[in-house]
Amino acid sequence: MLDKAYDPKPVEEKRLASWDAAKLSHSEPRDGKKPYTIVIPPPNVTGALHIGHALNNSLQDAFIRHHRMKGEEACWVPGCDHGGIATQNVMEKQLKAEKIDRHALGRDAFLERMQTWTRDCKKTILGQLHRLGSTLDWQREAFTMDEPRAQAVYHAFKTLWERGLIYRGERLVNWCVRCGTALSDIEVEREERKGHLYHIHYRQPDGSEGVVVATTRPITMFGDTAVAVNPKDKRWTHMVGKTVLIPFIDRPIPVIEDSYVEFELGTGALKVTPAHDQNDWELGERHKLAAIKAIGPDGKLTEAAGVYAGLSREKAQDQIVADLEAQGFLRKKEDHKSAVQTCYRCGSVIEPLLSLQWFVKQTELAKAPLKALDAGEFKIYPKNWEKPYRDWLVNIKDWCVSRQIWWGHRIPVWYKDGEKPLVSLESPGAGWTQDPDVLDTWFSSALWPLAVFGWPAQTKDLAYYYPTSTLVTGYEILYLWVARMQMMGHAFLDKPAFPDAVIHGIVRDKSGKKMSKSLGNVIDPLLMMDKHGTDALRFALMAQAFPGKDIAFDEQSVVGARNFVNKLWNSTRFVLMNLPETPAVYRLEARKFEVADRWILSRCQAALAKAKASMDEYDPAAAAGVLYVFLWDEFCAWYIELAKGRLTGAEGEGKDAARAVLVQVLAASLKAMHPIMPFVTEELYAAIKAYAGESAEFILRGGYQSLAGDWAAPDIEKEMGQVMAAVTSIRSLRSQLNVPPGLKIKAVVDGPFAAALLGKHKAYALLLAQLESLEPMNGGRPAQSATAVADGAVFHIPLAGIIDFAKERERLAKDLAKAESDIEKCEAKLKNLSAAATAPAEKVAEAREQRDGALARRDRLKETIAVLS
């Protein structure tokens, strides 16, 4: 006997233990069996998982379970990402708290600490994924910095190098002063900030009026190597070819012409700083200008800045503006909004800096993914992300892959005086020194779908599982990760890494704001699981995870899901209470079914089909929705109530038919729900499977099972709809006349559907409407009675002494108004349909039927009101 309420904790612990013991989630290549493969987006080893991870992994687990249940060889590979800058930052914070200087500690000792941290962190993360019910193939755990993955990284680097797709060069890169490293273009975020536009006078060497340039960052002027004006700008024609002096340092620079310069912006004269601005860099290339660095990697001004050398960017800016003003160089200062670039890891302002870095050429690598997209060999769900993805690939720029940090794969290039650089994993010998930089963490992430299966070795796993099937991730790393996996997949194995990418939204707080520690609106998934159960959290997340849409997460949704879980629990409990203790098998074949049975079987079949199709289309929200409505509103609210008549009665064919329906519908529905809420469904299925005639130890092993036979029955559904409407109309009347729910009342019925209600549906009506008796209206309408009118049936309920006639008239008038508005709508529709030559005949018939029903209702209501008046 099940407990009265579902208690998640013991069930979850028990089920996890049994799944683990059975190695339920393990996969091996199986000839002739279709593989279904997902590689986890490896969480960074920066701490614990957040609710976004809970969503991401619930979705993946649902897909994996779905395909496993469909009979495919499902494999979901677990693992973590070393997380490069993000993880190094975590460690640096720890060191800071311990007052340890990273450089004093030294690279080796630092890396040792990182390894320890990583070990603990992986354990935490994988433990949390496990608790979520994730059927990850635990024997396949990988880490982006473990030995096999390091081999993959080295091999990829070497191969790209040999193909001429990797080069080292001095370029303008995005430099994070705080993290002390270069970043790629997509690791930079932009935000609008208020600032000023300074108009600065650059005079001529003889002291005469020169040019006035406008800039938001006066500190870069020490790196100026020209002033540029538009050749068509008459205001400045007289200055072209002349020389002007940079204030304070008096370094002469030429005034040049370039059509890039726009008239309207600033003063029309542009100071050119090739070492600190991308556009200026390009301008400098065109005009063979020198690039002078005014700001160093430490964010401080360089020697080039004269007396300002050594000042931080912020201090220098204030000082220089003050001095410009004092010495008469500042002609104007206006408010100005400008977009600043910030580091996606630490948020500090990015400095475009000229430095020597490693790059991967992208244009060539982007071709195959673009072709695959056009050919439909790669699809993104939802589709609207395909355009941004395509645009990014089309406009792709070279990828800066070197990072000036310690945590990561060290660039496998060695240098020696007088020798060409050598690509090697090991030291080539004495005198060679390895490049001190490490690779962008996304370089190894890009190889993840290959590397987890042993690439570059041509393993059996790789042959079987690659390409993988589905990638599930958030849109924030579409370019950073998804696009790059595709590029690498095509580059090395000539195939896309996966044909489908499912892009889900971000979990926000209930008012739609992004969750962040600083806002204090972070929801801890573990807390949700502790409070309401894992199934409830999974259901709440997935029921709201409409493709591509963000989720406004409210704990109330988990409470609602918990209630639903409990509803499932109790409906199973009820079914079990009505089955013999010694299990007998209740199949659907050859039963004496009633309308209600055939109705729920028809509804169940439709719901299962829709749920399965939705899962195939990566839409678990739709699957969750249809099963929720079916199980709660149809199975529990109606069918179980309808079955009670037979269940409380004597043993016999009728009772067994009801039992068979209850058992089979419940079993199939629990299975359909399993990918979304695995724990409770497994537990309940285990309790009823013997009655259902099934023996698989786990739902995942047994797989989906649809109802035996074809139960689609539109006519039955319609008929049952009429019964339900009749019952609802009586209930409504009872409620409005304040008839106590427990009080059984008598009723008489009339109308075209009355015969059916008095015949085969009588038991339903008595049971669900709490009637003492239901009789035909032979002798006319009873006196002192209230009236309920449904389509096809009118009920009169004698309520001598209870009825307030004024109230009753009011109630009926309201029903009449509704009937009349229904008629109006139906008439309008009929008029429309009959006016159209193209109107489908069945639509016309349907509308006519609706209209006639409403007309009949109106007439009866009118009659009744007339009698009461």
Add this chain to the structure above:
RNA sequence: GCCCAGUUGGCGCAGUGGUAGCGCGCUCCCUUGACAUGGGAGAGGUCAUAGGUUCAAAUCCUAUACUGGGCACCA
């Protein structure tokens, strides 16, 4: 500046051509032997605005407004 998505009852969201739905909240009634983590009955929306297509528009088209996002630019 270009592109994409969204705008539906108090809140959060479904719904892609035929009489507006769900969850939460709200009102009234009910502890009847699955479940008060429950049941029954209600209130509450001219589906952002303006045009258009169609017999028929929340649904398709165009424009506008607002919100969010992507990309580019920003002297």
